[in-house]
Amino acid sequence: MAKRVLMTGNEALGEGAIRGGCDCYFGYPITPQNELTAYMARHMPDHDRTFIQSESEIAAINMVFGASVAGARSMTSSSSPGVSLKQEGMSYLAGCCLPALIVNVMRAGPGLGDITPSQADYFQATRGGGHGDYRTVVLTPATVQEMHDFAAEAFDIADRYRNPVMILTDGRLGQMMEPLTLWDKEAAPPAKPWALTGAAKRIKRTIRSYYAGRVPENNARIQATLRKIEQNEVRFETYMMDDADIMLVAFGTAARLCRGAVDCVRADGIRAGLLRPQTVWPFPHEAIAGYCDQLKTVLTVEMNAGQMVEDVRLAVEGRTPVRFYGTIGGDVPSVADVVEQIRLLTTGSES
Amino acid sequence: MSHHEVIFSGSGGQGLMFLGKVLAKLALDAYEHVTFFPSYGAEVRGGTSNCQVILSATPIASPVVEHASAMVLMNQPSVDRFLPQLPAEGMAFVNSSLASAEGDNVVLVPASDIALELGDVRAANVTIFGTFLSQVPIIDKAVALAGIQAVSKRKGDKAVEINTRAFERGLEFLTAAAK
Amino acid sequence: MSEIALYTRPQSLEDVSMHYCPGCGHGIVHKLIAELMDEMDLRDKTVAVAPVGCSVIAYEYWDVDCTEAAHGRAPAVATGIKRFRPDAFVLVYQGDGDLASIGIAETIYAANRGENFTTIFINNTIYGMTGGQMAPTTLPGQVTTTSPTGRDVATMGYPIRMCEIYDTLEAPSFIARTMLDSPGGIRKTKTLIRKAFEAQVAGQGFSVVEILSPCPTYMRMDPIQAMKHIKDKVSEYFPVKIFRDRTAE
Numbered sequence: 113m114a115k116r117v118l119m120t121g122n123e124a125l126g127e128g129a130i131r132g133g134c135d136c137y138f139g140y141p142i143t144p145q146n147e148l149t150a151y152m153a154r155h156m157p158d159h160d161r162t163f164i165q166s167e168s169e170i171a172a173i174n175m176v177f178g179a180s181v182a183g184a185r186s187m188t189s190s191s192s193p194g195v196s197l198k199q200e201g202m203s204y205l206a207g208c209c210l211p212a213l214i215v216n217v218m219r220a221g222p223g224l225g226d227i228t229p230s231q232a233d234y235f236q237a238t239r240g241g242g243h244g245d246y247r248t249v250v251l252t253p254a255t256v257q258e259m260h261d262f263a264a265e266a267f268d269i270a271d272r273y274r275n276p277v278m279i280l281t282d283g284r285l286g287q288m289m290e291p292l293t294l295w296d297k298e299a300a301p302p303a304k305p306w307a308l309t310g311a312a313k314r315i316k317r318t319i320r321s322y323y324a325g326r327v328p329e330n331n332a333r334i335q336a337t338l339r340k341i342e343q344n345e346v347r348f349e350t351y352m353m354d355d356a357d358i359m360l361v362a363f364g365t366a367a368r369l370c371r372g373a374v375d376c377v378r379a380d381g382i383r384a385g386l387l388r389p390q391t392v393w394p395f396p397h398e399a400i401a402g403y404c405d406q407l408k409t410v411l412t413v414e415m416n417a418g419q420m421v422e423d424v425r426l427a428v429e430g431r432t433p434v435r436f437y438g439t440i441g442g443d444v445p446s447v448a449d450v451v452e453q454i455r456l457l458t459t460g461s462e463s
Numbered sequence: 464m465s466h467h468e469v470i471f472s473g474s475g476g477q478g479l480m481f482l483g484k485v486l487a488k489l490a491l492d493a494y495e496h497v498t499f500f501p502s503y504g505a506e507v508r509g510g511t512s513n514c515q516v517i518l519s520a521t522p523i524a525s526p527v528v529e530h531a532s533a534m535v536l537m538n539q540p541s542v543d544r545f546l547p548q549l550p551a552e553g554m555a556f557v558n559s560s561l562a563s564a565e566g567d568n569v570v571l572v573p574a575s576d577i578a579l580e581l582g583d584v585r586a587a588n589v590t591i592f593g594t595f596l597s598q599v600p601i602i603d604k605a606v607a608l609a610g611i612q613a614v615s616k617r618k619g620d621k622a623v624e625i626n627t628r629a630f631e632r633g634l635e636f637l638t639a640a641a642k
Numbered sequence: 643m644s645e646i647a648l649y650t651r652p653q654s655l656e657d658v659s660m661h662y663c664p665g666c667g668h669g670i671v672h673k674l675i676a677e678l679m680d681e682m683d684l685r686d687k688t689v690a691v692a693p694v695g696c697s698v699i700a701y702e703y704w705d706v707d708c709t710e711a712a713h714g715r716a717p718a719v720a721t722g723i724k725r726f727r728p729d730a731f732v733l734v735y736q737g738d739g740d741l742a743s744i745g746i747a748e749t750i751y752a753a754n755r756g757e758n759f760t761t762i763f764i765n766n767t768i769y770g771m772t773g774g775q776m777a778p779t780t781l782p783g784q785v786t787t788t789s790p791t792g793r794d795v796a797t798m799g800y801p802i803r804m805c806e807i808y809d810t811l812e813a814p815s816f817i818a819r820t821m822l823d824s825p826g827g828i829r830k831t832k833t834l835i836r837k838a839f840e841a842q843v844a845g846q847g848f849s850v851v852e853i854l855s856p857c858p859t860y861m862r863m864d865p866i867q868a869m870k871h872i873k874d875k876v877s878e879y880f881p882v883k884i885f886r887d888r889t890a891e
């Protein structure tokens with residue numbers, strides 16, 4: 113086995129991005145992702161790459177836009193209030209078909225909220241977030257290893273489809289340390305025959321989202337790309353699902369807790385299993401639907417007031433009852449809390 | 464059973480994060496799954512600074528300790544906050560130079576006094592870590608000492624020497640006290 | 643024998659202990675502001691705007707109406723308040739990250755419109771709340787978590803002198819920089835804040851006091867060293883003076 117190192121999720125993500133070929137990082141301080149910005153400040157110069165602490169999140173996302181226009185693998189990271197500010201820039205990235213990586217280490221909102229971990233930006237992340245018809249590929253790591261690996265892979269996905277990619281995680285995964293093995297594949301950025309490099313000896317190129325009179329064409333092109341992403345990029349993991357009649361659906365930190373809860377209730381003979389989306393857009397609708405026949409109940413667990421549960425219901429289409437358990441405002445459930453919810457389902461005392 | 468959950472808590476500057484990180488790092492070879500979780504943000508500015516370390520043979524659901532097997536508590540606010548959560552089978556190591564605590568599974572170690580006697584009060588963390596490992600041998604003691612020495616090196620030879628003596632004094636503390 | 647109170651807590655200051663680190667300048671300035679609210683009888687008509695920064699919960703310390711504003715947007719929020727309630731005394735309190743980085747557009751435009759409110763600007767050369775990152779006012783060479791080898795002006799630019807920038811605008815009525823380097827400096831600071839408040843009360847338009855203030859935690863110094871550092875180093879880069887004073891006119 114390759115040597116394991118111990119890192120925080122934030123730092124592992126930064127190192128993953130560097131190994132994935134990140135050329136430029138732009139960020140503005142905000143807790144609980146500061147270790148990522150500080151990691152990039154320390155290490156990007158070692159690799160002769162660009163680090164800038166921007167004057168605001170709005171500036172950061174527009175610097176990302178500029179670097180991407182020029183053909184760079186570029187990224188920014190922030191936490192919820194800062195990601196709200198980036199939405200305009202993300203809409204422009206999508207509208208101009210530009211690859212980029214945006215990291216949201218979620219904290220509790222709305223407003224300034226608190227720095228405690230949360231999953232309350234699910235809707236913002238999976239529905240586009242900014243104005244216009246677009247989607248961002250949203251990866252949801254559940255371990256420090258995945259924080260690292262997804263960051264390394266994110267640029268490939270972004271470049272493949274010329275579409276922004278987001279890593280959606282939370283303060284707990286960002287702050288905690290876990291062992292990981294470092295990404296050792298060589299980054300291989302594709303040629304970018306659309307990037308602006310100066311029109312010497314060729315006809316000029318234009319990057320734009322403004323197409324007066326021809327916006328439908330640009331939208332159609334974006335939608336065609338999104339359909340391709342939906343076909344190719346759905347990721348999820350299942351645990352103990354073979355004989356399960358209760359399926360938990362959860363991502364990120366909540367999914368770790370659910371896995372622990374599945375182990376606990378299995379010891380008492382309750383046949384629970386877990387489906388953990390690793391992408392929440394595109395969402396594993398079909399995989400979830402495929403289990404409906406064997407299930408008595410689906411339990412969606414989130415650290416919000418009930419957001420992903422809407423996608424689960426869309427997947428299930430009424431074939432199985434879908435229950436929801438969530439904690440709000442930065443509270444995180446314990447394994448025992450989830451166990452109790454599963455028990456309530458089996459004793460039928462839940463209304 | 465190969466599953467341990469440890470809380471380290473004290474005031475900022477008492478070196479609890481240091482202990483937690485050392486333990487997590489040195490446990491990498493012996494445990495498939497390891498988590499280290501710090502208290503962060505505004506929480507750090509006031510009272511206690513704490514970190515939680517879990518070592519396990521199976522995947523760790525939550526890095527936040529739910530059933531502590533051991534606690535190292537360096538000041539009174541830490542005792543007040545965490546000791547009530549100590550399960551019957553757990554053990555708490557309390558820095559009795561700065562805090563008081565009672566209970567069958569509470570071990571009092573005057574860590575700050577011992578460290579001061581050795582010449583640097585900042586070695587209190589390493590002292591109590593020694594006593595902790597003498598009772599809760601979740602990682603090898605020699606590995607632990609070597610690890611502490613390696614990290615102290617950055618602060619100079621004097622720090623290595625004081626920390627080595629502090630660790631040894633801590634290790635022997637209970638046997639010495641029993642004599 | 644009767645007791646004579648030589649010093650009491652200002653009425654406009656809540657009787658609670660503040661969350662600031664020992665030696666932090668925020669607490670000192672909060673108190674000066676509260677004293678002036680008492681002395682100038684402003685408490686009852688004050689609407690304050692708290693920033694996002696270490697002083698985010700300033701509203702727990704002053705006994706006045708106070709709103710939160712998103713990071714950097716306080717001058718825009720204050721504009722809304724003052725335009726709708728011109729009789730209110732509007733106080734804006736901001737740190738350097740809030741005022742001179744993310745919110746610099748709002749800062750300049752409110753000043754340029756001559757909005758009739760007062761900004762108290764705490765320049766501690768650092769981002770305190772988020773854990774010691776580089777601020778727009780971080781000194782050349784100063785080590786922070788995002789300038790780990792010291793601020794390199796070649797790539798990170800120079801510290802921004804905000805008073806000098808305000809001074810290029812026509813509209814502001816009062817612009818001054820002061821420092822919390824000593825008891826004398828604190829008294830001087832109070833005098834200047836008073837002038838800024840007077841400018842607003844007289845309807846003269848935008849007024850601002852920039853205060854060089856200690857953050858011992860992220861200056862990585864003890865409180866006394868931090869005050870000395872302000873006098874020796876910080877004020878060398880940021881000259882302490884009155885840039886404009888129309889209150890006499």
Ligand SMILES: Cc1ncc(C[n+]2csc(CCOP(=O)(O)OP(=O)(O)O)c2C)c(N)n1
Binds near residue numbers: 142764768
């Ligand atoms: C949109 C947004 N971005 C980032 C943050 C995180 N943040 C909180 S306070 C702060 C800067 C604090 O520095 P400063 O304004 O200098 O005040 P100080 O804490 O030093 O008093 C930042 C970046 C936020 N709350 N909102």
Ligand code: SF4
Binds near residue numbers: 696
């Ligand atoms: S971090 Fe600095 S600015 Fe913030 S409270 Fe502490 S001393 Fe004051």
